[in-house]
Amino acid sequence: xxxxxxxxxxxxxxxxxxxxxxxxxxxxxxxxxxxxxxxxxxxxxxxxxxxxxxxxxxxxxxxxxxxxxxxxxxxxxxxxxxxxxxxxxxxxxxxxxxxxxxxxxxxxxxxxxxxxxxxxxxxxxxxxxxxxxxxxxxxxxxxxxxxxxxxxxxxxxxxxxxxxxxxxxxxxxxxxxxxxxxxxxxxxxxxxxxxxxxxxxxxxxxxxxxxxxxxxxxxxxxxxxxxxxxxxxxxxxxxxxxxxxxxxxxxxxxxxxxxxxxxxxxxxxxxxxxxxxxxxxxxxxxxxxxxxxxxxxxxxxxxxxxxxxxxxxxxxxxxxxxxxxxxxxxxxxxxxxxxxxxxxxxxxxxxxxxxxxxxxxxxxxxxxxxxxxxxxxxxxxxxxxxxxxxxxxxxxxxxxxxxxxxxxxxxxxxxxxxxxxxxxxxxxxxx
Amino acid sequence: xxxxxxxxxxxxxxxxxxxxxxxxxxxxxxxxxxxxxxxxxxxxxxxxxxxxxxxxxxxxxxxxxxxxxxxxxxxxxxxxxxxxxxxxxxxxxxxxxxxxxxxxxxxxxxxxxxxxxxxxxxxxxxxxxxxxxxxxxxxxxxxxxxxxxxxxxxxxxxxxxxxxxxxxxxxxxxxxxxxxxxxxxxxxxxxxxxxxxxxxxxxxxxxxxxxxxxxxxxxxxxxxxxxxxxxxxxxxxxxxxxxxxxxxxxxxxxxxxxxxxxxxxxxxxxxxxxxxxxxxxxxxxxxxxxxxxxxxxxxxxxxxxxxxxxxxxxxxxxxxxxxxxxxxxxxxxxxxxxxxxxxxxxxxxxxxxxxxxxxxxxxxxxxxxxxxxxxxxxxxxxxxxxxxxxxxxxxxxxxxxxxxxxxxxxxxxxxxxxxx
Numbered sequence: 034x035x036x037x038x039x040x041x042x043x044x045x046x047x048x049x050x051x052x053x054x055x056x057x058x059x060x061x062x063x064x065x066x067x068x069x070x071x072x073x074x075x076x077x078x079x080x081x082x083x084x085x086x087x088x089x090x091x092x093x094x095x096x097x098x099x100x101x102x103x104x105x106x107x108x109x110x111x112x113x114x115x116x117x118x119x120x121x122x123x124x125x126x127x128x129x130x131x132x133x134x135x136x137x138x139x140x141x142x143x144x145x146x147x148x149x150x151x152x153x154x155x156x157x158x159x160x161x162x163x164x165x166x167x168x169x170x171x172x173x174x175x176x177x178x179x180x181x182x183x184x185x186x187x188x189x190x191x192x193x194x195x196x197x198x199x200x201x202x203x204x205x206x207x208x209x210x211x212x213x214x215x216x217x218x219x220x221x222x223x224x225x226x227x228x229x230x231x232x233x234x235x236x237x238x239x240x241x242x243x244x245x246x247x248x249x250x251x252x253x254x255x256x257x258x259x260x261x262x263x264x265x266x267x268x269x270x271x272x273x274x275x276x277x278x279x280x281x282x283x284x285x286x287x288x289x290x291x292x293x294x295x296x297x298x299x300x301x302x303x304x305x306x307x308x309x310x311x312x313x314x315x316x317x318x319x320x321x322x323x324x325x326x327x328x329x330x331x332x333x334x335x336x337x338x339x340x341x342x343x344x345x346x347x348x349x350x351x352x353x354x355x356x357x358x359x360x361x362x363x364x365x366x367x368x369x370x371x372x373x374x375x376x377x378x379x380x381x382x383x384x385x386x387x388x389x390x391x392x393x394x395x396x397x398x399x400x401x402x403x404x405x406x407x408x409x410x411x412x413x414x415x416x417x418x419x420x421x422x423x424x425x426x427x428x429x430x431x432x433x434x435x436x437x438x439x440x441x442x443x444x445x446x447x448x449x450x451x452x453x454x455x456x457x458x459x460x461x462x463x464x
Numbered sequence: 465x466x467x468x469x470x471x472x473x474x475x476x477x478x479x480x481x482x483x484x485x486x487x488x489x490x491x492x493x494x495x496x497x498x499x500x501x502x503x504x505x506x507x508x509x510x511x512x513x514x515x516x517x518x519x520x521x522x523x524x525x526x527x528x529x530x531x532x533x534x535x536x537x538x539x540x541x542x543x544x545x546x547x548x549x550x551x552x553x554x555x556x557x558x559x560x561x562x563x564x565x566x567x568x569x570x571x572x573x574x575x576x577x578x579x580x581x582x583x584x585x586x587x588x589x590x591x592x593x594x595x596x597x598x599x600x601x602x603x604x605x606x607x608x609x610x611x612x613x614x615x616x617x618x619x620x621x622x623x624x625x626x627x628x629x630x631x632x633x634x635x636x637x638x639x640x641x642x643x644x645x646x647x648x649x650x651x652x653x654x655x656x657x658x659x660x661x662x663x664x665x666x667x668x669x670x671x672x673x674x675x676x677x678x679x680x681x682x683x684x685x686x687x688x689x690x691x692x693x694x695x696x697x698x699x700x701x702x703x704x705x706x707x708x709x710x711x712x713x714x715x716x717x718x719x720x721x722x723x724x725x726x727x728x729x730x731x732x733x734x735x736x737x738x739x740x741x742x743x744x745x746x747x748x749x750x751x752x753x754x755x756x757x758x759x760x761x762x763x764x765x766x767x768x769x770x771x772x773x774x775x776x777x778x779x780x781x782x783x784x785x786x787x788x789x790x791x792x793x794x795x796x797x798x799x800x801x802x803x804x805x806x807x808x809x810x811x812x813x814x815x816x817x818x819x820x821x822x823x824x825x826x827x828x829x830x831x832x833x834x835x836x837x838x839x840x841x842x843x844x845x846x847x848x849x850x851x852x853x854x855x856x857x858x859x860x861x862x863x864x865x866x867x868x869x870x871x872x873x874x875x876x877x878x879x880x881x882x883x884x
Contacts, residue, residue, distance in 0.1 A: 042486075042562065064484040067828040113758060119749035120810065122817030124825075141824035142817070170761030177716040178764055178782050183611050286713035288610045326527035334523070335597065340604040361608065390531045397535030400558045404485050404830070459713055 034247050039424045042403065046424070047243040051254050054231025054262045056417070059246055060238040060409060068239030069139045069406035070148055072155050073414045075234075076227035077132040078205040079352070084266040086226045091268055094223060095214040097172070097207015100129040101165075102220050104172060106136065106155060108164050114154045123147040131201050132350050133418065134227075135411065144241060145249055152235075152253050158224045160217040169212055176206050183287045187456050191293040191357055194278040194452040198270045201353045230254065231262035234417060236410040269352055274299055275449035284459035291342075291456040292365035294372040298347075298354030300444040305420040308349070309429050313395070314441030315347045315356065317433065320391045322375050322382055323358055329375050329382075333360075338368045347445075351419065356445050369453045376451070379442050388435050399426050465837050465847065466666070467673060471681055473688035475663040480833060481673050486562050488569065488669030489830040490555040490576065492684075493838065494661040497694050498549040498630050501644075503542070504602075504637025505653035506551050508645050510540035511598035512590055513553075513654075518582035533568045534558045538579065544635040545839075546729070546773035548694050551657060553579065554831075559670055569671075570679075577683040580658070589651045602642050606634065613879060617718040618780065621877040624708055625722040629701035631774040662691035664838060668830040703875040710879050717785035717880035721795060722778055723871045729772035730843050733867065735855040740867035741770040742815030743807055744798060745779060749814045751798040756781055762791050777871055785880040792876065802868040807861045816856045823849055 037046045047059040078100065082093045106127070107114045118125035123140035125147075136155050140147050179185045189204060196202040206212075237246055276297050303311055323329055323345045333339045343360035362368045375382070402408040413423045466478035496502065520526035530536045536557040543550050557572045584591055609615050622632045636642070663686060667676055703722075727737040745752035745768025756766035766781040783791045826832035827849065840847040 064482065065828050067825045113748075113754070115748035115753075116810070116814070119747055119814035119818055122821040124818070124821065125748070139821075139825060141821050167761050171757055171764055174716065174762075174782055174784065175764035177784075181613050181714045181716050288607045289604070324527070324531070326524050326531055328524070331522070331524045335593075337597070337600060340601055340608075342604075342608065361604065390528060393533075394531040394535035397533075397558050400486050400534070400562050401537070401556060404487060406828075 034244070042424060042427070044403070044424065047247060049247055049251070051230065051251055053254055053257070053259045054229065055254060056234045057247060057250055058234070058236045058413065058417075059241070059243040060236075061241055061243050062239050062406070065240040065406075066141045067139055067406065068141070068144045068237065068241050069137065069410055070151055071135050071137040071236045071410040071414060072151050073133050073135040073234050073236070074228050075132065075232050075418050076134050076223070077130050078203060079131050079200040079269070080227065080267055081200050081203075082268040083226060085222045086229070086260070086263060086265075091266070092222075094219055095207065096203050096211040097205070098215055098219060098223055099134055100206045101168065101172060101212055101215050102223055103127050103129045103134050103136075104168050105160055105165065105220060106158070109154065109157070109159050114150065117150050118147060121147045121150070125151075129205055131205065133415065135414065137410070139406070144239075148237070148246075148249065149253060152250070155228070156257060158221065158228075160220045162217050165215060165217050165220065172206060172212055173209050176204075176209055176212075179204070179206065183285050183291060183456050186283060186285065187291045187293055187359070187454065188357070190281065190283055190456070191295040191452065191454040192355065194281055194454050195276045195295050195297040195355055196353070197273050197277040199272045199353050200269070226265060229262055230259055232265060234414050236414055238406045238409050272353070276452040278452060280453045282455040282457055285456050286460070287456055287458050289361045289363060290365040290458065291359065291361050292369050293357050293359035293454050294369050294376075295452040295454065296356040296376065296445040297450040297452070298349060298356070298445050299447070299450065300441075301349065301352055301354045304351065306425065306429065308419055309416070309421040309425060310433070310437065311441050312347065312349045313426065313430055314433055314437045315349070315445060317388065317391045317395060317430075318379065318383065318438045318442040319345050319347055319356060319358070320394065321387045321438070322379055324391065326390070327382075329371070333368060333371060338362050338364055338371070354445075365455045365457075373451060376446055377448070379446060380439060383435060383438055383442075385435050388433070388438055392430050392433060395430050396427055399430075465833065469677060471665070471684065472686050474691045475665070475686040475689070477665045477677065477680060478667070478837065479671070479673050479676060480668045481671055482668065483670045484828075485559070485669055485830050487556050487558055487830070488572075488667065488671060489834065490553075490572075491666040491831070491834045492553040492576075492580070493664045493666075494551040494657050495548045495663075495691070495694075496657075496661050497692060498544050498547050498633055500633055500637055500641050502653070503544070503549050503633060503635055504641035505645055505649060506549055506657065507542040507602050507636040508595065508599050508642060509650060509653055509657065510542045510551055511601055512594055512650065513579060513583065514538070514540045515594055515598060516584045517579050518584055519578045521584050533571055536568065536572055536575075538575070542635045544630070544633070546694070547630045549635060561670070573679050573683050580684065583654060589647045590654070592647050595645070595647050595650055599642055599645055602636055603639055606636055606639055606642070613712070613714055613716070613718055614780065614782070617720045617877060617879040618778070620708070620710065620879070621720040621722050621778070621875060624705060624877060625703045625776065625875040626701045626774065627704055629774075631701075631771070631776060659687060660689050660691065662689075666834040666838070668833055706875055708875070708877045710877075711882050712879060714879070714881045716782045717788055717878060719781045719783055719788060719791055720778065720877045720879075721792075721873070722776060722875045722877075724874050725775050725777055725867070725871050727772075727867065727870070728775050734772065735852070736859050736863040736867050737770060737772070738819060739812070739815050739856060739859045740802065740864045740871070741768055741777065742819060743802060743811050743864055744768045744777075744868075746770075747815065747818050749811065749818075751801065751811075752779065752781075752795065755798055756791060756794050760790070760794055762787050762794065766795070788878055788880075799868060799871065802864060805861060805865045807864055812859075812861060812864070816859070819856050820849070820853045823852060
């Protein structure tokens with residue numbers, strides 16, 4: 034077992050790669066009664082075209098399958114796994130993103146029992162045609178629920194505008210039609226390909242003894258048989274640099290228009306510290322341009338162009354990346370124009386002073402976030418899947434310069450990379 | 465849990481020294497009885513005080529200063545609990561020891577004085593342009609409920625089940641009452657909040673207790689006050705209608721059902737009612753989840769919540785509109801089953817374990833420590849997890865059955881698409 038110390042943060046991380054390839058990280062937290070555990074596979078909604086384990090032909094599976102698989106992992110021959118967690122007083126959950134599927138629980142008692150439940154249920158698939166078909170009604174309602182959420186439609190609408198082919202443009206849960214095609218056999222194919230321990234990471238954070246916990250996990254894993262790990266072959270078509278659609282709108286039953294300006298990232302092939310540096314630089318750039326201390330914010334706020342929904346964010350993974358900036362606004366076109374102008378003139382807005390201030394804000398953000406076990410476990414996993422280290426963020430921010438921000442920002446700035454997506458009220462709304 | 469001292473009559477400081485967190489949290493709560501007019505004034509006031517102050521007259525200057533203090537988080541919020549309205553100021557700042565060279569803690573203490581006692585006044589009143597913009601922000605916040613169908617359906621059910629009652633008065637007021645706010649009324653609301661409200665001040669973090677007590681006494685010179693005692697729920701209010709169906713352009717049907725219970729927060733039967741809610745629909749092992757979702761595949765979510773300050777229980781589920789009757793029946797069956805005593809040992813034990821775990825987990829967060837202590841401190845006994853665990857452990861199947869028999873269906877609200 035390796036120990037990695039982060040002196041300034043007063044944290045010690047314990048790590049071991051088990052013989053089956055599983056990466057295990059343990060972060061003990063003194064004084065906490067809670068423990069939070071995530072078991073994550075590097076497999077998300079974008080992994081739809083791949084060579085199944087042990088085969089040689091590439092296949093494309095129905096959209097929404099990673100998420101469907103996540104749902105079905107909880108059902109076993111003997112019943113529902115939630116029952117076991119509840120009995121031990123643990124809150125269990127799971128989520129599927131574009132690039133990851135995570136299973137997790139938090140608890141204050143019976144930590145070992147629930148850790149075992151987690152490891153076992155994720156490593157013992159049980160799918161039948163009957164249970165798969167039963168789930169279609171449940172997930173169908175989940176999809177319908179998201180269809181009715183204007184903010185989700187705004188988010189996905191902007192992503193659809195940006196990408197020509199990349200599967201990030203496909204809704205994580207798929208569609209009612211696509212999930213209807215899913216079979217138990219599909220689920221086994223995806224499971225066997227992507228749930229090998231060598232493609233997974235276990236993170237434990239909380240009031241636990243790291244040595245004892247590591248031994249417990251290792252013992253559990255050593256009892257199980259897994260095939261030799263093989264590299265996973267995923268396929269993704271080449272994605273053009275420019276956005277697919279520059280402007281589009283959708284009508285929904287909303288009280289006020291909503292608008293997002295999307296910026297498609299060009300630099301999507303980084304990893305490790307380079308990626309960390311790039312990602313933080315773009316985020317700091319966005320904060321300088323659009324943060325509450327910016328002239329831009331003051332202007333659009335005073336002119337009534339935004340409300341409390343105003344937000345901006347940057348997402349970066351291997352193969353795709355984008356920034357989104359927007360708000361509910363009675364004048365969505367005017368707001369979109371001002372956002373674009375601000376982006377096009379970014380260089381003149383970046384100054385040493387602003388960058389230094391935003392760096393301090395960002396450092397404070399990370400230190401606050403380190404109080405949250407959920408943040409640590411989820412973000413550490415995401416960083417690790419991209420060969421970055423969460424605990425390097427603060428020292429990397431400290432070293433960033435004005436030039437880094439300007440250079441990084443150039444990669445999301447081009448006019449052909451910009452898109453606007455709006456949701457407009459479908460009819461006169463009644464009070 | 466907290467060390468409490470009186471700063472003035474009606475003003476209490478609660479401090480908790482702990483090395484658990486990398487930050488120091490402050491929370492100052494101003495309370496008074498909940499009325500529609502006061503709620504609107506105080507929601508706008510929260511926004512205006514957060515916007516700027518006498519020292520930083522422009523919002524951008526204020527925000528820049530906070531960013532410089534390593535992104536110190538500072539926000540005001542308006543909320544309600546039972547028949548009380550609360551304005552809260554939350555501040556979270558990084559503990560100095562994690563910063564390479566800076567000292568921010570003392571600056572933050574000074575800042576508390578600035579944002580509370582030095583408002584951005586012109587001629588002893590708030591600035592009209594700021595007040596008008598912030599009124600608009602609050603109005604937009606109220607409007608935005610319409611776009612979130614689940615929140616909207618719950619908002620409508622609450623209006624229907626308890627009209628003109630604290631349960632249905634929003635902590636943000638209404639569009640009309642917010643529009644009616646003036647710089648004079650807002651200035652008056654500010655003075656009465658500072659001088660008349662009941663105040664609780666919380667500090668959690670790795671701090672020197674005596675030094676902080678001394679500093680806060682200087683930084684927060686609140687005067688003595690005699691706050692009105694808030695009576696619980698003395699308003700008589702009955703549901704307008706038993707069944708309401710409304711339509712919007714949407715795909716899913718939102719089924720929201722409201723029940724009443726005579727048991728309120730802090731009553732002797734309160735722990736029993738908590739267990740009832742857990743067996744009924746509070747968790748993923750509960751009857752609603754297991755039957756509406758897992759057995760019948762009718763919904764992605766189906767759960768219940770116990771609104772203990774108002775003596776109400778709500779069930780919410782998102783379903784295919786055509787399945788309205790079936791879902792309503794399956795939900796009713798679950799309540800009926802509990803009334804008939806169909807409660808397994810497993811369900812009971814799971815619920816007890818989950819309640820205990822939830823409480824312990826919440827106490828691992830600084831904000832959780834503050835909010836739970838703030839809620840339980842007014843009950844007769846000293847708060848502890850063990851005490852509540854013991855109370856839940858004592859609850860029997862018969863107790864839960866009895867709770868179910870007192871739960872009464874009052875109103876059903878169904879929101880669905882136009883073609884359904």
